[in-house]
Amino acid sequence: MRYGGDNRGRLLIIVLIVTSLFLITLDLRGVSVIDGLRNGTQTALTPFQKAGSWALTPFRNFASDVTHLGRTRNQIEKLKSENEKLRNTLQSRKTADAQLKQLKSVLNLAGSGGYKVVNAKVISQGPNTSFTQTITIDAGTTSGIRNNMTVISGYGLVGVVKVAYSTSALVQLASDPAFRIGARIAKSQQIGILSGQGSRRGVLELLDNTTTVKVGDALLARGSDNGRPFVPGVPIGEVTSVDNSPGAVTQTAEVKFYANFSTLGVVAVVVTNPEADPRDSLVPAKPRPTPLPTVTIYASPSPSSSPTTEP
Amino acid sequence: MTIRRYLFSIPIFLVIYTLQEAFISQLRLPLGGFSILLIFTLIWATLSTPEVGALTGFGAGILMDLSQSSPGPMGHWTLVLILAGYGVAFLGYGDDNIRTNPINIVLITTAGLVASQLVFLLIGLLLGQALGSISHVLFLLAGSAFWTAIVSPLVLKIVSFTHANVFGTRSLI
Numbered sequence: 458m459r460y461g462g463d464n465r466g467r468l469l470i471i472v473l474i475v476t477s478l479f480l481i482t483l484d485l486r487g488v489s490v491i492d493g494l495r496n497g498t499q500t501a502l503t504p505f506q507k508a509g510s511w512a513l514t515p516f517r518n519f520a521s522d523v524t525h526l527g528r529t530r531n532q533i534e535k536l537k538s539e540n541e542k543l544r545n546t547l548q549s550r551k552t553a554d555a556q557l558k559q560l561k562s563v564l565n566l567a568g569s570g571g572y573k574v575v576n577a578k579v580i581s582q583g584p585n586t587s588f589t590q591t592i593t594i595d596a597g598t599t600s601g602i603r604n605n606m607t608v609i610s611g612y613g614l615v616g617v618v619k620v621a622y623s624t625s626a627l628v629q630l631a632s633d634p635a636f637r638i639g640a641r642i643a644k645s646q647q648i649g650i651l652s653g654q655g656s657r658r659g660v661l662e663l664l665d666n667t668t669t670v671k672v673g674d675a676l677l678a679r680g681s682d683n684g685r686p687f688v689p690g691v692p693i694g695e696v697t698s699v700d701n702s703p704g705a706v707t708q709t710a711e712v713k714f715y716a717n718f719s720t721l722g723v724v725a726v727v728v729t730n731p732e733a734d735p736r737d738s739l740v741p742a743k744p745r746p747t748p749l750p751t752v753t754i755y756a757s758p759s760p761s762s763s764p765t766t767e768p
Numbered sequence: 769m770t771i772r773r774y775l776f777s778i779p780i781f782l783v784i785y786t787l788q789e790a791f792i793s794q795l796r797l798p799l800g801g802f803s804i805l806l807i808f809t810l811i812w813a814t815l816s817t818p819e820v821g822a823l824t825g826f827g828a829g830i831l832m833d834l835s836q837s838s839p840g841p842m843g844h845w846t847l848v849l850i851l852a853g854y855g856v857a858f859l860g861y862g863d864d865n866i867r868t869n870p871i872n873i874v875l876i877t878t879a880g881l882v883a884s885q886l887v888f889l890l891i892g893l894l895l896g897q898a899l900g901s902i903s904h905v906l907f908l909l910a911g912s913a914f915w916t917a918i919v920s921p922l923v924l925k926i927v928s929f930t931h932a933n934v935f936g937t938r939s940l941i
Binding site: 469483582 | 792832
């Protein structure tokens with residue numbers, strides 16, 4: 458027998474729907490109780506997330522490795538040889554050393570740019586179920602982290618602190634569809650707006666249609682007032698393709714972020730604006746092709762040699 | 769009586785929510801991964817009456833909204849899951865051919881989850897949220913369907929057993 462419903466059931470559904478609409482209205486009006494609830498939940502969950510991070514560390518990158526199986530043969534060969542080297546060197550304390558490496562590169566970047574940073578470990582990655590790209594880090598307001606601070610990794614921009622809790626913080630990744638940042642092209646200083654697309658590639662819209670952008674151009678953060686949400690000079694990514702449609706109102710380009718968001722382990726939050734804009738000093742150096750050694754052999758007949766016949 | 773039994777399910781959902789936030793979220797699975805809370809909720813609702821399905825959706829929606837990674841306002845997931853919980857329960861209610869057949873439950877759960885995410889996106893659009901490229905959204909929806917179809921059969925027996933114990937009925941699966 459199919460369900461026909463009764464008045465009590467219908468009343469319940471109506472009450473539940475009205476309650477949810479009431480909650481949406483309260484939240485959109487900025488009622489602090491709702492924020493308090495979320496903060497409380499996050500504070501309660503942080504120890505569990507830390508425990509989960511510790512327990513899942515050995516398995517965490519397995520799925521990420523599986524997704525990269527479709528690379529070209531050369532890349533796979535290169536990775537295999539690198540992997541072999543890493544396996545030998547990182548046999549013991551693999552995770553700790555990897556995090557140390559990330560920490561070192563992020564400190565190098567922060568030191569070069571004159572940023573004062575607070576380092577943090579990534580303890581959770583937000584689910585994609587809600588179509589957002591976020592991570593949770595294990596440092597919060599007690600470490601000096603506030604909302605709208607720039608988050609970097611050793612390669613460049615990671616995102617921005619969306620919500621800072623007491624001992625953790627939610628970071629909106631640069632790949633999040635809602636993410637926007639003012640960017641400038643290194644050297645040419647052309648400016649534009651870069652937006653996340655949900656993947657490792659973003660879209661740059663140049664503000665001036667008469668300027669030109671080339672594949673391989675490096676992008677840097679323009680910076681905001683008082684360095685929040687973005688400090689100036691942080692490397693963002695590299696232009697991989699340019700859309701030069703003749704009828705387009707603005708010129709657009711596809712950008713590949715320097716940071717790999719799926720393998721983030723250690724990040725740094727920039728807590729103080731640098732005294733001077735680092736300008737283009739943080740643009741990563743392009744890899745130089747190693748010249749192959751050429752060996753030339755000259756062969757000349759020996760003067761004493763003479764044809765011999767075997768007896 | 770039903771409400772009292774419904775209250776018994778709250779700690780179960782809290783455990784599932786903690787499991788999702790502390791462990792599943794950190795697995796970094798390909799295709800966007802899955803939400804065990806959503807899967808658990810929809811299977812639970814499929815096995816329940818429409819009223820309990822809606823109530824289950826309400827409770828799970830509140831938990832989803834409390835998640836720090838939830839982009840929308842509080843009540844966004846709640847509204848979606850009330851409708852989804854009621855919908856999937858309504859589909860299966862009174863028809864033992866559906867509720868006793870694991871394949872049907874997996875199909876309803878998978879379709880319900882994808883539909884929930886679509887409704888979530890539509891309401892998000894109405895509320896002015898950015899969604900990203902269409903291809904990315906389609907990719908995530910396909911990923912959700914894939915993972916739900918994989919995970920739901922694995923947890924179906926556990927959910928059915930727990931549901932039967934909470935509501936004092938006999939597990940039909």
